[in-house]
Amino acid sequence: MDVIFADWRTLLIAIQFWLAGGNPYGSFPDPVNPGSMVAPSWHAYPPPALLLITPFALLPWLLSSVLMLLASFIPFERWSRHYYQRTTLPWILLWFPLFHGIILGQTTLLALVALLWAERDLHERRDLRAGVLLALLLLKPQVGILPLVWLLGTALWQRRWSVPAAFMLTSLILWGGTALVAGPQIYSQWFVALRGYTQILPTRPLIFPPFGPILAVLVLLFWYRSARTDMFGLALLLNTLIYPISVAYMATPLAALVIRWNPRWPVYPLITSWLVAMLLPRLLPGGDLRTIQNQVIAATVLLAAFLPQMPWRKPPVLE
Structure with a gap:
């Protein structure tokens, strides 16, 4: 049970330590292992993200975790149902990368839904909201920095100035407001954490060998x-392939791409990700197992991309 929402709980403790006058990027009590301390540079969330999450840190961790999950899941479900007439529940429950991120209390899905709705808002000319969502995505840029640049570039090309204006104003409020509230030293502490974080980061993107090039081609x-005309989707795909963290949940955006490109995706292939997660460590002990395992788990998304639905399932009627 200690692993449940472990990352989110640790982030909340970092913020509580910050509110008590400590350095949120330094060493602080570990909520998962009582009596021990979290190592410095455990996380590298930018200071504005800490400020936005502060209200959650004032709540009991279980309630806070549930609220964070609802803020992630409900927009994801609404996006899929509204535009593709499919529920995302099978992905949440049956595809290991999504489930893994949720159990750990990761904010990857939360950042992803901000990006997905920003793209829809831009497409439907809700420019101000698109700009605000893109500014929020900048608080976790590794999830979608390439599609973020694409969307901002598209808005500039189309001379829709309210999008970059909303993006810049929101960013100024978030980043400048944090400096006013917490003092400029918080950014110095963050830069130190960034340097330490990159040194301990398992930087093996999905595109790396041994199976990464094959996955990329497929x-x-x-x-x-x-x-092939979806340049936003291509940018998100490339961003996911070069995501610089070797963990299973880094493949989360691939679920959104399958939903986007194949609304008639079948459910049954998703369970293969669990088989890989459980069986591969026994079949390939030692070596660079983490990289291979994450690549093969991510590759299971291709089964949902290419395989047909069960013959008795009625395909969704798309608008």
Whole structure:
């Protein structure tokens, strides 16, 4: 049970330590292992993210965790149901990367839904909200920095100045307001944490060998066959392939791409991700197991991309 929401709980303790006058990027009590301390540079969330999460840190951790999950899941579900007439529950429950991120209390899905709705808002000319959401995404840029640049570039090309204006104003409020509230030293502490974080980071993106190049070719083939005109989706795909963290939940955006490019995706292939997660460590002990395991788990998304639905399932009727 200690692993449940472990990352989120630790982040909340960091913020509580900050509110008590400590350095949120230094060493602080570990909520998962009572009696021990979290090592410095455990996280590298930018200071504005800490300020936004502060209200959650004032609540009991279980309530706070549930609220964070609802803020992630409800917009994701609404995005999928509204535009593709499918529920995301099978992905949440059956696809290991999504489930893994949720159990750990990761904010990857939360950042992803900000990006997905920013793209829809831009498409439907809700420019101010699109700019605000893109500014929020900048608080976790590794999830979608390439599609963020694409969307801002598209808005500039179309001379929709309210998008970059809302983006810049929101960013100024977040980043400048944090300096006013917490003092400029918080950014010095963050820069130190960034340097330490990058040194301990398992930087093996999905595109790296041994199976990364094969995975990249197959998912690019999926894009070419299903949505070759979708430049936003391509940017999100490339961003995911070079995501610089070797953990299973880094593949989360691939679920959104399958939903986007193949609304008739089948449910049954998703369970294979769990089989890989449980069986591969026994079949391939030692070596660079983490990289191989994460790549093969991510590759299971291709089964949902290419395999047909069960013959008795009625395909969704798309608007």
